[in-house]
Amino acid sequence: MKPRVLIVHASGTNRDQDAAAAVDMAGGHPEIIHINALRDGDVGVLDYQMLILPGGFSYGDDLGAGRLFATVLRHRFGDDLELFAGEGRPVLGVCNGFQALVKSGLLPAIDGSHNQQATLTRNASGRFECRWVELVPERQSPCVWTRRLTEPVYCPVAHGEGRFYAPGAALRAIERSHLVALRYHVPPDIDPYPANPNGSSNHIAGITNPAGNILGLMPHPENHISPRQHPRRHRGETQGSGLAIFINGIEYAASL
Amino acid sequence: MDRATDFCVEVTTKAGLKDARATTLERRIAMLGLAGVTSVEVADRYYLRGQIGPEDVAALADTLLHDPIIEDTHTFLLEEDALPAGDGYHIVDVVLHAGVTDSTAESLLTAATEIGIKGVVAAATGTRYTINGSITVEFAEMIATTLLANDAIQHYFINEAAPPPHVPIASNETAPQGALVDFIPLADLDTAALQELSTERRLSLDAAEMSAIRSYFGQVGRAPTDLELEMLAQTWSEHCVHKTFRALIEYTGPPPGATQPLITTTVDSILNSHIRAATESIDKPWVRSAFVDDAGIVALDDQTDLAFKVETHNHPSALEPFGGANTGVGGVVRDVIGVSARPIANTDILCFGPLDTPADSLPDGVLHPMRIEEGVVAGIEDYGNKMGIPTVNGAVVYDPGYTANPLVFCGCLGVLPAGSHPTEPRVGDRIVVLGGRIGRDGLRGATFSSMESDHTTGELSGSAVQIGHPIHEKQVLEAIMVARDEGLYNAITDCGAGGLSSSVGEMAAELGAIVHLERAPLKYPGLEPWEIWLSEAQERMVIAVRPDKIPRVADIASSLDVEMTVLGEFTGDGVMRILYDDETVGEIDCDFLHNGMPRLELTAKWEPPLGEAGPMPDVADPTDTLLALLSSPNIASKEHIVRQYDHEVRGGTVGKPFAGPQSVGPMDAAVIAPLPRRHQNEPVAGAALAVGLNPAYGRLDPYNMAWAAVDEAVRNVVAVGANPDRISILDNFSWGNPRLADRLGTLVRCTQGCHDAAVTYRTPFISGKDSLNNEYTGSDGRKHTIPGTLVISALGVVPDIALTVSSDLKQPGNDLYIIGNTGSHLGGSALAEFTGWDGGASPAPVPDAIETYLRLHRAIAAGLIASCHDVSEGGIAVAIAEMSIGGDLGADIRLGDIPAQSGLDESATAYSESLGRLVVEVATADAARFEQLMAGAITARIGSVRADDRFSFLDSAGGAFIATTIPALARAWRGHVGRPR
Numbered sequence A: 001m002k003p004r005v006l007i008v009h010a011s012g013t014n015r016d017q018d019a020a021a022a023v024d025m026a027g028g029h030p031e032i033i034h035i036n037a038l039r040d041g042d043v044g045v046l047d048y049q050m051l052i053l054p055g056g057f058s059y060g061d062d063l064g065a066g067r068l069f070a071t072v073l074r075h076r077f078g079d080d081l082e083l084f085a086g087e088g089r090p091v092l093g094v095c096n097g098f099q100a101l102v103k104s105g106l107l108p109a110i111d112g113s114h115n116q117q118a119t120l121t122r123n124a125s126g127r128f129e130c131r132w133v134e135l136v137p138e139r140q141s142p143c144v145w146t147r148r149l150t151e152p153v154y155c156p157v158a159h160g161e162g163r164f165y166a167p168g169a170a171l172r173a174i175e176r177s178h179l180v181a182l183r184y185h186v187p188p189d190i191d192p193y194p195a196n197p198n199g200s201s202n203h204i205a206g207i208t209n210p211a212g213n214i215l216g217l218m219p220h221p222e223n224h225i226s227p228r229q230h231p232r233r234h235r236g237e238t239q240g241s242g243l244a245i246f247i248n249g250i251e252y253a254a255s256l
Numbered sequence B: 001m002d003r004a005t006d007f008c009v010e011v012t013t014k015a016g017l018k019d020a021r022a023t024t025l026e027r028r029i030a031m032l033g034l035a036g037v038t039s040v041e042v043a044d045r046y047y048l049r050g051q052i053g054p055e056d057v058a059a060l061a062d063t064l065l066h067d068p069i070i071e072d073t074h075t076f077l078l079e080e081d082a083l084p085a086g087d088g089y090h091i092v093d094v095v096l097h098a099g100v101t102d103s104t105a106e107s108l109l110t111a112a113t114e115i116g117i118k119g120v121v122a123a124a125t126g127t128r129y130t131i132n133g134s135i136t137v138e139f140a141e142m143i144a145t146t147l148l149a150n151d152a153i154q155h156y157f158i159n160e161a162a163p164p165p166h167v168p169i170a171s172n173e174t175a176p177q178g179a180l181v182d183f184i185p186l187a188d189l190d191t192a193a194l195q196e197l198s199t200e201r202r203l204s205l206d207a208a209e210m211s212a213i214r215s216y217f218g219q220v221g222r223a224p225t226d227l228e229l230e231m232l233a234q235t236w237s238e239h240c241v242h243k244t245f246r247a248l249i250e251y252t253g254p255p256p257g258a259t260q261p262l263i264t265t266t267v268d269s270i271l272n273s274h275i276r277a278a279t280e281s282i283d284k285p286w287v288r289s290a291f292v293d294d295a296g297i298v299a300l301d302d303q304t305d306l307a308f309k310v311e312t313h314n315h316p317s318a319l320e321p322f323g324g325a326n327t328g329v330g331g332v333v334r335d336v337i338g339v340s341a342r343p344i345a346n347t348d349i350l351c352f353g354p355l356d357t358p359a360d361s362l363p364d365g366v367l368h369p370m371r372i373e374e375g376v377v378a379g380i381e382d383y384g385n386k387m388g389i390p391t392v393n394g395a396v397v398y399d400p401g402y403t404a405n406p407l408v409f410c411g412c413l414g415v416l417p418a419g420s421h422p423t424e425p426r427v428g429d430r431i432v433v434l435g436g437r438i439g440r441d442g443l444r445g446a447t448f449s450s451m452e453s454d455h456t457t458g459e460l461s462g463s464a465v466q467i468g469h470p471i472h473e474k475q476v477l478e479a480i481m482v483a484r485d486e487g488l489y490n491a492i493t494d495c496g497a498g499g500l501s502s503s504v505g506e507m508a509a510e511l512g513a514i515v516h517l518e519r520a521p522l523k524y525p526g527l528e529p530w531e532i533w534l535s536e537a538q539e540r541m542v543i544a545v546r547p548d549k550i551p552r553v554a555d556i557a558s559s560l561d562v563e564m565t566v567l568g569e570f571t572g573d574g575v576m577r578i579l580y581d582d583e584t585v586g587e588i589d590c591d592f593l594h595n596g597m598p599r600l601e602l603t604a605k606w607e608p609p610l611g612e613a614g615p616m617p618d619v620a621d622p623t624d625t626l627l628a629l630l631s632s633p634n635i636a637s638k639e640h641i642v643r644q645y646d647h648e649v650r651g652g653t654v655g656k657p658f659a660g661p662q663s664v665g666p667m668d669a670a671v672i673a674p675l676p677r678r679h680q681n682e683p684v685a686g687a688a689l690a691v692g693l694n695p696a697y698g699r700l701d702p703y704n705m706a707w708a709a710v711d712e713a714v715r716n717v718v719a720v721g722a723n724p725d726r727i728s729i730l731d732n733f734s735w736g737n738p739r740l741a742d743r744l745g746t747l748v749r750c751t752q753g754c755h756d757a758a759v760t761y762r763t764p765f766i767s768g769k770d771s772l773n774n775e776y777t778g779s780d781g782r783k784h785t786i787p788g789t790l791v792i793s794a795l796g797v798v799p800d801i802a803l804t805v806s807s808d809l810k811q812p813g814n815d816l817y818i819i820g821n822t823g824s825h826l827g828g829s830a831l832a833e834f835t836g837w838d839g840g841a842s843p844a845p846v847p848d849a850i851e852t853y854l855r856l857h858r859a860i861a862a863g864l865i866a867s868c869h870d871v872s873e874g875g876i877a878v879a880i881a882e883m884s885i886g887g888d889l890g891a892d893i894r895l896g897d898i899p900a901q902s903g904l905d906e907s908a909t910a911y912s913e914s915l916g917r918l919v920v921e922v923a924t925a926d927a928a929r930f931e932q933l934m935a936g937a938i939t940a941r942i943g944s945v946r947a948d949d950r951f952s953f954l955d956s957a958g959g960a961f962i963a964t965t966i967p968a969l970a971r972a973w974r975g976h977v978g979r980p981r
Helices: A016-026 A035-039 A066-086 A097-104 A170-177 A242-256 B020-031 B054-065 B103-114 B136-147 B189-199 B209-220 B226-235 B269-280 B314-319 B321-337 B369-387 B470-485 B498-505 B530-534 B549-559 B590-595 B623-629 B702-719 B740-762 B830-835 B851-863 B875-887 B906-911 B924-934 B966-974
Strands: A005-009 A029-034 A050-053 A093-096 A119-122 A128-135 A153-159 A163-165 A180-184 A202-208 A212-216 B005-013 B037-050 B071-078 B089-096 B120-133 B154-158 B246-251 B263-270 B287-288 B296-299 B304-312 B343-353 B391-398 B405-417 B430-435 B491-494 B514-516 B539-545 B564-570 B575-582 B585-590 B601-605 B653-657 B671-674 B686-694 B727-734 B764-771 B775-777 B781-785 B789-798 B815-819 B867-870 B892-896 B918-923 B939-945 B949-955 B959-966
Touching: A005 A016, A005 A035, A005 B775, A016 A050, A016 A242, A016 B740, A029 A035, A035 A066, A050 A066, A050 A097, A050 A242, A050 B830, A066 B054, A097 A119, A097 A212, A128 A202, A153 B054, A163 A202, A180 A212, A212 B585, B005 B054, B020 B037, B020 B549, B037 B054, B054 B071, B054 B103, B103 B120, B103 B304, B103 B539, B120 B653, B136 B918, B189 B209, B209 B539, B226 B498, B226 B530, B226 B585, B226 B590, B226 B727, B246 B549, B246 B740, B263 B269, B269 B764, B296 B369, B296 B727, B296 B764, B304 B321, B304 B727, B304 B764, B304 B789, B314 B321, B314 B369, B314 B405, B321 B343, B321 B369, B321 B405, B321 B470, B321 B491, B343 B369, B343 B470, B343 B671, B343 B686, B343 B789, B369 B391, B369 B470, B391 B671, B391 B686, B405 B686, B430 B549, B430 B875, B470 B539, B491 B498, B491 B924, B498 B530, B498 B539, B498 B564, B514 B549, B530 B575, B530 B585, B539 B549, B539 B867, B549 B564, B549 B575, B575 B590, B575 B601, B590 B815, B601 B671, B601 B740, B623 B830, B623 B906, B623 B959, B623 B966, B653 B686, B686 B702, B702 B727, B702 B789, B702 B815, B702 B867, B702 B918, B727 B740, B740 B789, B764 B959, B781 B815, B815 B924, B830 B875, B830 B906, B851 B918, B851 B924, B867 B875, B875 B906, B875 B918, B875 B949, B918 B924, B924 B939, B959 B966
Parallel strands: A005 A029, A005 A050, A050 A093, A093 A212, B246 B601, B343 B391, B514 B575, B727 B764, B892 B949
Antiparallel strands: A119 A163, A128 A153, A128 A180, A180 A202, A202 A212, B005 B037, B005 B071, B037 B120, B089 B120, B089 B154, B246 B263, B287 B296, B296 B304, B304 B405, B343 B405, B430 B539, B430 B564, B491 B539, B514 B564, B575 B585, B653 B671, B671 B686, B686 B789, B727 B789, B775 B781, B815 B918, B815 B939, B867 B918, B892 B939, B949 B959
16 A cells, blocks of 8 residues: 655645655655645545645745744644654655744754744845755664665755754754754865855754654755756766655655 | 724844845945945834734734744834834835735734634734944935835835834725716817827827727717726727737838838738738647637647747836736736646746946936846746746846836746637626735736836836735636636636736627626725726636536635635627626627727838948957956856746756756756656657847847847757757737837838748747837936847747757767858847947848758757757857856867858857857767768867867967866856855
């Protein structure tokens, strides 16, 4: 049985179909469900083995990126979500979904607390950035989504508010607990921009929770699942598929 | 009922942290060139009104309005809003005019309900800027007007708290006060009085058109209502019916392509005789629909069609660059939804004044080009990115001719299952509107954009300027896609210029319809019936739905947060009847509405420009000249703009905007894989998108400009791998006032070139649009017009995306070839602009170019081409330099081996902009096969790829003509890219 994967569509979500394509290719069964249908009780979060909060501009990001999405999630499905995550089922938040996970307190959830502990704020460049980045997996991270990745993941970022920031103590706790799952690859001795496209602290691109079943990241691994999407395919390069992250997630979900 | 209380929540950045907005603003203030500002702080302000208490507001502030990690909130009663006392700073509050779309406020109201706070009756937002430093209030005011507020949509207060621009929550209970309509007596008005009435009401109708209306209502036996008159003005506007393109024109000029003798002929509609005629004579079986719908449709393969449309949004972008470009994108995306297609890629072509234009040289009321560019780019970014449509291709042209009249062309490509677009409403079908609420936004937009502008336009037409709401459109799109797949509608169109009056009017042109205006959802009370009927409130689609299918459409809409209204029905009696609360407010025969407009008769004249400009100045140092051309704004990299657009969403962008190991080289065309993954190992068809425009050539000869634009657009898609037999094109004309014979003369001459080029290349026009009257009269009475600007957009089918080519050099030792002949074509060239020379000949048509492209395509399909780049602005030298920058590999080129017109000197050979040329890289092992495939076309080996970073052009004697390095080229071409402005 293919794991059933819930991809939540809030009004303004726009990479739901991209995420579905990645799940499909990784061997899962994606279902894109509008948040209104979840609310109406047609289907429930707990009917699924995996949850993806995809990229986009939920509710226009008018009140800050992912803020209202986070509020709606907590108010409508807070208990289900905590149960879902607490049971160790895999959750992925990409870009806007990452912002919502952080702003709803599901990430990084240091010490099990579900208060907001970090944030994703405006890029240091002051503008939206769309470019490909290289993501280095952190070996010691407990994250199930990035385990056994042997090579960097290469995929695009496309965001205006992706600068990861946490106050000193929280940042130290995140590092100490190895909650950083992915970092932007910044070669030494050069200007970190644009390799780190947004000015994130410690070049953090994605983080996990202490249990390792939740991953949030700003870049879009779902937009590099086929060699044809590689920007240097005309030069014969194919490495760094983002599909590996989805395969990890599906395998993990299937093992539960 | 309790009296409502007004609160304000102010959100500030925590002490010790820096807001990126503030940093950007400080940099921009520094760029104004005045010292004294030490820092800036930016605070968001939320104004809330309702039967609410401080605890409700605090809950909202805590949950929704701030980011607790980096921001603090401060909540207070509005009446206690006091400015902090002290010296050393100025405070500027900026708020929107009441009624301008404020999506944040809308979200706030939604969110309040979501978290259980009822009683909020109005919300609004504002921004407070604290400008620290010892500056005068006049300087603060200058900052406010140039950087912080645009009076087309906002107002500002200096050192005074702004009152919140509350708009009461929408309600349809408040009917308009007094009479529903005014009757406008026409019977007794003579021609002069009719003309005066047209001017006074800004109807933009001429005396003949007003007289036709007068006689129609004379027969009906009553005076027209304001609604009827306004509806006729919209329906008959240049924007909606393209009366110039359909006019009978007496044209004096040389025969097409020749420069003498001048002959006077009658052109029976340039649209029919020059544009459509080309499509008809080319007669391609894969053209599914051309010119009859909101967008052109062609086949991708047996099962899938592509829809393509490019629109202009020039006038609104001049007044409010963000909103203008924003709603421009929204409009063209709706055109594509309007043919039942899912939008999958956007393009944008922008024309601005030079960014270094001195501020004191601007005509009165004209925004600075830098501000226009910044706003336009932000507007495109906002709409495209939020809708999740990748912006993949475009162009930016800087010319003083665009300073007072910037041009914004927005394009959209869509995909739909073949045959899935229904176009026939039936009698009894309901008229269903999906999408946003109606306000006074965009009233008379169609007529506004059909008029010339002057320094008072901003003030008078403020209501024509709008801010879009991309999320609404995204949800309407999703609803339409479900409805299409379930076959729930019989016809569809978008609600654009002219609002419901145009969209329902057009849909009901054959059948007639009855409409109940009181059912239309309003943003705020008090709209007159004519305002509801004409409002161009964004993000609305109209569909014709059989009555039994209404409940299912309603379900789909509500499940996607989309508002739906059943406005009326199609009657079959051929009359457009508009009611408000059962009272008739308009009733016009559809036949008169759509066919009653008198045919326009115009005069046009074109003569070749007179006078000799003398010989071209000598090119002092060819290397310095190359570097200067690379760094000139029209050639230099646009990466700083392009990277603000999401070009990756949907995952189908398989030919990116940039190429090479560092992803910095320019690509000639974008390649999109329209469909999600099919079977592995099966060829995947793609769509290549590119543009061609060369307004500088048009100053010399608009006929040649048309050929150049068609050739460039076609060549660009061929360069990446499109099949030359499967290319369709779109025409977009932005021109001056067509009632002036010289302006119209260049337009006629240009459309002649469009016809001849399209027929010769066998590339049918499938859609187009014209934006005329791009003229601006300053308060000094000086008239500013644009150079007649033709944009050709090409859509090419790529048989297999695996067999596409990029422009970056790949492999040291590979051979470099030039395809096509080089002539003396420096008129209107980048070199001519650089040397300040206005002589020379513009590039001449190359009638057999398409045969050459077919050969090249076979070589690409055979996998023989390592890289390929078109030769355009800046000639061969710039083209190869761009390939070197992209591939980070040097090149050696022998000028003497370039096939050229005899006697052409070396500078002209390097920089001439002759059409029909490309540079290709071929592995030595493939050279023989390549040359064989190209036999019969002018093709020559002119050099090779180096392993190091040296870049050189050798003259025929073997001496160095150009000698430089890739870092020097890259610095010139993209040195500005890393610096945020």
